[in-house]
Amino acid sequence: MKASIEWDGEQRFRARSESGHEILMDGDRGKTGPSPMETVLMAAGSCSSVDVVGILEKARQAVTGCRVELSAKRAEGPPSVFTEIHMHFIVTGEDVGEHHVERAVRLSADKYCSVSIMLGHSVKVSHSSEVRATGP
Template identity: 65%
Template structure:
């Protein structure tokens, strides 16, 4: 896997992934685009969401929505690394089984989500979930 990041002026950068997709990042407190640290949080939640949705679909659950609310804490001093990240999944669908969601979140956290598992070596990561009928 490869990629590149190009400075665009001020503290704005354009990242290009190996697959050719691009994303703008802003090192100036996220004034123009997400900051790199915000991108880490979004990457963690989206990686885990891919797993959860995929696992639920394979279990033939009628999922029609999945959101993740992310809360994180950072160290007070430089480097201001994440010290804790909490991912709260809100899964909606018709008759989606709570036990299926619990299992999907657990499998993602412990086995499949590369981003979360990688960060978990230095950050306390926790998960919760709720199921909404729709």
């Protein structure tokens, strides 16, 4: 895997992935794009969400939505690394089993999500979930 980062003026940096995708990041408190640390947090949530949805689909759960709300704490001084990350999954669908969602979140956390597992070597990562029925 490869990527490149190019300075785009001020504190903006354009990140390009080997697959041809681009993200604009902003080191000036996220004025014009997410900061690099926000991008790391979003990557952890995205990676876990891919796993959770995939596992639920394989379990034949009628998932219509998946949202993960992330909260993180950072160290006081430089380097201001993450010290804690919490991921709260909200899964919607018809008759989605809560035990299926809990299992999917656990499998992502323990086995599949390379981003959060990597972060978990130095950050306290926790998870929670809830199921919401879709309908009128």
